[in-house]
Amino acid sequence: MLSEIISFLDKIIWSPPLVFGLLITGLLFSIMSRFAQIRQFKEMIRLLFKGEKSPQGISSFQAISLSLAGRVGTGNIVGVSAAIFIGGPGAVFWMWVTALIGASTAFVESTLGQIYKQKENGEYRGGPAFYIEKGIGGKFGKIFALVFAGITVISIGFLMPGVQSNAIATSLHSAFNIPKWIVTIFLIILLALIIFGGIKRIASMATAVVPFMAIVYILLAILIICLNLGEVPALFALIFKSALGLQSTFGGIVGAMIEIGVKRGLYSNEAGQGTGPHAAAAAEVSHPAKQGLVQAFSAYIDTLFVCTATALIILMSGTFNTTDGTKNIHGSPNLIEDNGIYVQNADGSKDYSGTAMYVQSGIDKAFQGSDYHFDPNFAGFGSYFIAIALFFFAFTTILAYSYISETNMAYLTRKMTSKKSNFFITLTRCMLIIATAFGTLKTADAAWDMGDLGVGLMAWLNIIAIWILFKPAFHALKDFEKQKKEKGSGRLAVYRPTNEEVPNADFWIDKASNEQNFYKNK
Numbered sequence: 001m002l003s004e005i006i007s008f009l010d011k012i013i014w015s016p017p018l019v020f021g022l023l024i025t026g027l028l029f030s031i032m033s034r035f036a037q038i039r040q041f042k043e044m045i046r047l048l049f050k051g052e053k054s055p056q057g058i059s060s061f062q063a064i065s066l067s068l069a070g071r072v073g074t075g076n077i078v079g080v081s082a083a084i085f086i087g088g089p090g091a092v093f094w095m096w097v098t099a100l101i102g103a104s105t106a107f108v109e110s111t112l113g114q115i116y117k118q119k120e121n122g123e124y125r126g127g128p129a130f131y132i133e134k135g136i137g138g139k140f141g142k143i144f145a146l147v148f149a150g151i152t153v154i155s156i157g158f159l160m161p162g163v164q165s166n167a168i169a170t171s172l173h174s175a176f177n178i179p180k181w182i183v184t185i186f187l188i189i190l191l192a193l194i195i196f197g198g199i200k201r202i203a204s205m206a207t208a209v210v211p212f213m214a215i216v217y218i219l220l221a222i223l224i225i226c227l228n229l230g231e232v233p234a235l236f237a238l239i240f241k242s243a244l245g246l247q248s249t250f251g252g253i254v255g256a257m258i259e260i261g262v263k264r265g266l267y268s269n270e271a272g273q274g275t276g277p278h279a280a281a282a283a284e285v286s287h288p289a290k291q292g293l294v295q296a297f298s299a300y301i302d303t304l305f306v307c308t309a310t311a312l313i314i315l316m317s318g319t320f321n322t323t324d325g326t327k328n329i330h331g332s333p334n335l336i337e338d339n340g341i342y343v344q345n346a347d348g349s350k351d352y353s354g355t356a357m358y359v360q361s362g363i364d365k366a367f368q369g370s371d372y373h374f375d376p377n378f379a380g381f382g383s384y385f386i387a388i389a390l391f392f393f394a395f396t397t398i399l400a401y402s403y404i405s406e407t408n409m410a411y412l413t414r415k416m417t418s419k420k421s422n423f424f425i426t427l428t429r430c431m432l433i434i435a436t437a438f439g440t441l442k443t444a445d446a447a448w449d450m451g452d453l454g455v456g457l458m459a460w461l462n463i464i465a466i467w468i469l470f471k472p473a474f475h476a477l478k479d480f481e482k483q484k485k486e487k488g489s490g491r492l493a494v495y496r497p498t499n500e501e502v503p504n505a506d507f508w509i510d511k512a513s514n515e516q517n518f519y520k521n522k
Contacts, residue, residue, distance in 0.1 A: 006453060013456035018463075022272045025463055026101035029108055029470065036477060037103035037296045043484075044297040047290050062203040063283035063291060065210045067276050067298050067400070077390060080310040090242030092311040099303035102271030103296040109466050111292030111473040113277030114285065115497075115505050120410060121418070123198065126281025127404070128152075128274040128462050129411045134504040135469040148274070148461045149408040155454020156275075157405025157432050162439025164394040164401075169440035175387035184440040187395070188433055195402040195429050202399050203282070213392040214306055220385065221309035224363070228316050235315055271299050273455060274462030278404045287495040288508070289480035292473065313363060402432050472502045 030037065037044075048061055083091040109128070116134045117126030129152070133145035169183045194205050225232060270276060276295050283291045363382030409428045413421040466473075476495065483493040496512035497505050 010453045010456065013453055013460065018456065018459060021463060022105070022459065023098065023101065025272060025467070026098070026103075026105045029104040030101050032470075033104055033107070033474060033477060035104070036293070037100070037107060040293050040481075041297075044293045047294050048297060062207050063279045063294070065203065065206040067279035067295060077310055077386065077393070080307050081314060084311065084314055088242050089239045089311075089315055090244070092239050092308070092315075093243035095303055095307055095311075098271075099299050099307075102303075103299040105272040105466070106276055106299045107292040107296040107477075108470050108473040109272065109274065109277045109462065110280035110295035111288045111476050112466065112469055113281040114283070114288035114291050115472050115476060115502060115508065117281035118507055120414065121422075123200075124282050124284070125407050125410055127278040127407055127411075128458075128465055129408055130281070131277070131469060132461075132465045134506070135472065136465070137504065144461070144465070146412065148458065148465075149411045151454050151457050151461070152274070152408040153405050153412065153428065155458065156401050157409070157428055158435050159454060161398050161401050161432050161435045164397050165436040165439035168391050168394045171387040171390045175383045180440055184437050187440060188437050190395075191398065191402075191433055191436060192429075194399060195406075195432070202403050205399060206396055209392050209396050213389060213396075214301065217389055218305055218309045220363070221312050224313055224316055231316060235312070238315065270302075272463050272466070273459040274465075275400075275404060275458075278407050279400070282403075287476070287480050287483075287493040288473075289476045289495075290493070292476070398432070398436055402429065405432060472505070475502060 080092075080095075083095065112131040112135065113126045113128075116131035117124050118130065119125075129145040129149040132148060133141050135141070136144060165187060168187065169180045172178045172183055173180055194201055276298065280291045280295045283294075285291045363385060405428050406425055409425050410421065413424045416424075475497075479495065479497075480493050487493070495508050497508055499505075499509055502508070
């Protein structure tokens, strides 16, 4: 009964109004910013590697790595497979469109995260809960913020980690026959060593792992393209023809293609969902717009690069199908795909890494040539590679979940004594480790559905908030571009707002005041 209620609510939350609401928001923000995500593309790259760093804050590169840790996860493999499975090759085109315009939403929410951040226990913290309370203000703003923070702690901190760890345990067991209990112990120890070290240790891990794994993954896709170079023109023609309904095979599923492409694109790059601003707020920068632009670039990395790599591996090999519901895969009664989201095994358990088999078989076929024959019981190079990729992608996602849930718990307990607040933060870390361990040993179907519901609620609340508060973000962009034009370099831009211009941006107002007093006393 409970699972049916959760499933019903989930369908309402993740209905077309939210999916296309996020899409329309990105489009309107793009127009309002005069497509800053395109105009400032060169600046994004420069700022990515030229960010500041301090004892309180992490660098721009560390912040984007932490953000990508949460974005680049199982969705970049399983989600893309599901999108092509349901919507056909044209879904890839709509994922690209989503990334392009979603980058503007990522800019707005991440800039707001920077504007309304604050320093707590020697670290910068911020995110939707912080900018909702400070930006909207009043009793409504406080209640709104508390609701967002509470939902985030439950869904991101307690429910979602098990789904990621289950993908890790399942893929490692399938590829290398590693017992799940061994994976569980290894994950618990590694996770505890990192998350109890605070934001800097999490950011250092993300910085080391995420760029490396993403580059390796993309390079593999490039290698596969080189091995099949003659097929590239036809492949892109297939994507565009399918997207526009010109391909007879996929012409009848244009609606599903657009919806699943948009949904999976948004689900992957998370633009507008309220997760990115947490990492953005932790960065040390001289101007909020700098980190906003860097975070906008993360949407490109996630969807245009990593998701496209997955799509090309699948499409190059031809190992994909489309469906309008439930069907058997490769004639195996033990591999039943339900709406392209998971594989249901014979015992009724659900494997959320299951659709990764399309990528696995795509890699195997690329290297074995026309003699390749799919065998679900055979673990080839593709199976090994995807198992390793899923481990790094999913593990760093859990790390990002840890920081996001911890930040929101810090918000919820900020009026308590330091001792009590630290107790609840430690409790949040422990619950995340328990959820991770539980997920490796048992497929948590209800946890996935409830986590999905929580993330959807986060998205609804955040999208409402950024429509109320978008003006300070565009004020920061205008100020940044003005200083860049005057000084000849965005590197020299410094944010000095007044309380009249941006009320309650306490961190930046105090910083500007301290600078003025410093120079006055000298």
